[in-house]
Amino acid sequence: MKAHFVNRIVMENADSRDDGCWLLLRALLYWSALLDRMIAVPAGFKTDLASVPRWPLAYWICGGLANEAAVIHDYLYASHLVSRRQADAVLREAAKATGVDWRRWLMWAAVRCFGWLYW
Numbered sequence: 001m002k003a004h005f006v007n008r009i010v011m012e013n014a015d016s017r018d019d020g021c022w023l024l025l026r027a028l029l030y031w032s033a034l035l036d037r038m039i040a041v042p043a044g045f046k047t048d049l050a051s052v053p054r055w056p057l058a059y060w061i062c063g064g065l066a067n068e069a070a071v072i073h074d075y076l077y078a079s080h081l082v083s084r085r086q087a088d089a090v091l092r093e094a095a096k097a098t099g100v101d102w103r104r105w106l107m108w109a110a111v112r113c114f115g116w117l118y119w
Contacts, residue, residue, distance in 0.1 A: 003033040003097045009068050011047075020048050030072050034093050035082065041075040048074070050107065065103060069094035073111070077118055084119045088112055 006029035014021035028041040050070040072094050076087035088111045095104035 001031060001033060003031060003093050005030050005068055005094075005097060006038075009071060011071075014046050021046050022049060024071065028068065028071055030068070030094060030097075032090050032093060034089055035086065039072055039075070039081075039090070041071055045071070045075060045078075047071050066091075066095040066098055066100045066107065068098055069100070069104075077115070084115060088115060 007026070009028050010025045011022045012025060014023040024041060024043050024045045024047070026043045030039045030041075031037075032039055047070065049067050050065065069091050073087060073091040076082055076090060077084075082090070088108060091111060092104050092108040095107060100107075
């Protein structure tokens with residue numbers, strides 16, 4: 001079965017400080033062909049979405065992309081349901097499922113290089 005999101009993301013800003021954190025209002029479901037399983041991020045999960053540096057060029061290229069994929073990736077990092085390598089590959093797979101073009105490879109390269117800081 002092809003990788004796909006089963007439902008759409010529903011979230012709100014996590015608090016009044018607007019600190020960049022978001023709260024899922026309902027579970028986000030994603031079928032990963034890579035893992036051959038469903039990933040269910042529960043309602044109430046907090047995420048900062050894609051942690052793209054605010055450097056003008058980096059943010060212009062990758063900022064605001066693949067929010068759904070970023071939530072899945074954050075959840076896999078928080079839960080350790082799979083290895084870090086698999087979590088990073090799922091980010092790339094999920095970004096492709098949402099239509100992100102070649103920039104998904106930049107996002108994947110960034111998490112492979114710097115993700116160990118958050119794992």
